[in-house]
Amino acid sequence: MAAIVDAHFAPAGSLRGELTAPPDKSISHRAALIGGFGDGETRIERYLDAADTRSTLDAVRSLGARVDAAPGGPGSLTVEIAGFGLRGAVAPAGPIDVGNAGTLIRLLSGLLAGQDGRSFVLDGDESIRSRPMGRVADPLREMGAAVETAEGGRPPVTIAGRPLRAIHYELPVASAQVKSCVLLAGLLAEGRTTVREPAATRDHSERMLRAAGADLRVERDHPSLPTDPVAATIGIEPAERLVLPPMTVPGDLSSAAFHLAAGLIVPGADVRIAGVGLNPTRIGLLGILNRMGADVEVVEGGFEGGEPVGSLRARHGHLQAALVGASEVATTIDELPLVGLLACFAEGTTRIEGAEELRHKESDRIDGVVGALNALGGDAEALPDGFAVTGTGGLRGGEMDSRGDHRLAMLGAVAGLASEEGVTVRDFGAARISYPGFEADLRSLLA
Numbered sequence: 001m002a003a004i005v006d007a008h009f010a011p012a013g014s015l016r017g018e019l020t021a022p023p024d025k026s027i028s029h030r031a032a033l034i035g036g037f038g039d040g041e042t043r044i045e046r047y048l049d050a051a052d053t054r055s056t057l058d059a060v061r062s063l064g065a066r067v068d069a070a071p072g073g074p075g076s077l078t079v080e081i082a083g084f085g086l087r088g089a090v091a092p093a094g095p096i097d098v099g100n101a102g103t104l105i106r107l108l109s110g111l112l113a114g115q116d117g118r119s120f121v122l123d124g125d126e127s128i129r130s131r132p133m134g135r136v137a138d139p140l141r142e143m144g145a146a147v148e149t150a151e152g153g154r155p156p157v158t159i160a161g162r163p164l165r166a167i168h169y170e171l172p173v174a175s176a177q178v179k180s181c182v183l184l185a186g187l188l189a190e191g192r193t194t195v196r197e198p199a200a201t202r203d204h205s206e207r208m209l210r211a212a213g214a215d216l217r218v219e220r221d222h223p224s225l226p227t228d229p230v231a232a233t234i235g236i237e238p239a240e241r242l243v244l245p246p247m248t249v250p251g252d253l254s255s256a257a258f259h260l261a262a263g264l265i266v267p268g269a270d271v272r273i274a275g276v277g278l279n280p281t282r283i284g285l286l287g288i289l290n291r292m293g294a295d296v297e298v299v300e301g302g303f304e305g306g307e308p309v310g311s312l313r314a315r316h317g318h319l320q321a322a323l324v325g326a327s328e329v330a331t332t333i334d335e336l337p338l339v340g341l342l343a344c345f346a347e348g349t350t351r352i353e354g355a356e357e358l359r360h361k362e363s364d365r366i367d368g369v370v371g372a373l374n375a376l377g378g379d380a381e382a383l384p385d386g387f388a389v390t391g392t393g394g395l396r397g398g399e400m401d402s403r404g405d406h407r408l409a410m411l412g413a414v415a416g417l418a419s420e421e422g423v424t425v426r427d428f429g430a431a432r433i434s435y436p437g438f439e440a441d442l443r444s445l446l447a
């Protein structure tokens, strides 16, 4: 277990400069899994070098893949994986340790469910042991797998692989992890598996599976505006093999969002972030910022790893409160804590509703955000399915606890730079889960 590391972030005079966004976590996990369960060699450039995505490399290694990971550019690895094939996972002697990675445990469950005749145990850290697995165990059981969970449907999870049959699954929650789990199991099932999502969720799995040769079709509903991400029904046929062509992972908007937020609330700031993934199913934050009157420029520019990318520029200025409703939650899910932070600096009361899912992340992010903002002098109130934050023109500062949650740790750092007295973040070290270079990158912007 990593040692607890606290950090202090003093008020910043200003913030200026340009950064490159670190590689995307969701896409890195998927590339390693598809590479491991693929045929032959897969080469991944700009694979995220962070605790979560290292867990995925270790997992596919323990299942029989040969994995070479060499330092790439800053915060990234160049990874070569010799896969064991879609049905060729070897049962390791002990449990597979997923660490803190919810995406890993849920997506891998789908692939393991179809490894006929082999059994696997998936376990992880204290936070993973509190996360709901019934949401993937239910559809996998319906497909014919034997899945056992600990009390309350939590990890450790034991999966006995079986021949699977296709199902039609209506996701009870808008979750890309559950959608991906069922689609991956569908590759190993007999018949055509279809999944219906209640709202648009990130579609990285769909893009990558198609690139790897899967017969996957996405039928999207009609958007009310051409730019709106809308829910889809996805169908997938069983496959003999996957072969992922060499790919480069685009930058992670969810990580870039911390610098973007700092650019909006540190007086005089002007921050640019290059190479950011702008997949329409990930950019709910940009719409919310637009309504808050934030000075954000988005320049779209090309494709990386089958995903649209571009650059962002954020400048400090006046913000107004916004209402965030259920329809925006899935495309903004990991950035909602930052909307809460920004709301402390905005005029009026910002409300986030329909976001009960925040309670099931690496920590309960409704209680975590409200606790942190109030500890720093903010005016925040927890709702059953979100939170309300009334802007007070700024934040005093003080001490907050990351609760071991990487996104709360980084939020505390940004709050510190924009605060009057600075912020000490307890267990700031949790940032290593998704963005080990975060502190150095943020400090490089100090003018």
Ligand code: S3P
Pocket (backbone or CB within 6 Å): 025, 026, 027, 103, 174, 175, 176, 177, 178, 180, 202, 333, 334, 357
């Ligand atoms: C992720 C999906 C989201 C998100 C998580 C990463 C993914 O979770 O919060 O950080 O990579 O598919 P849910 O699918 O549970 O909403």
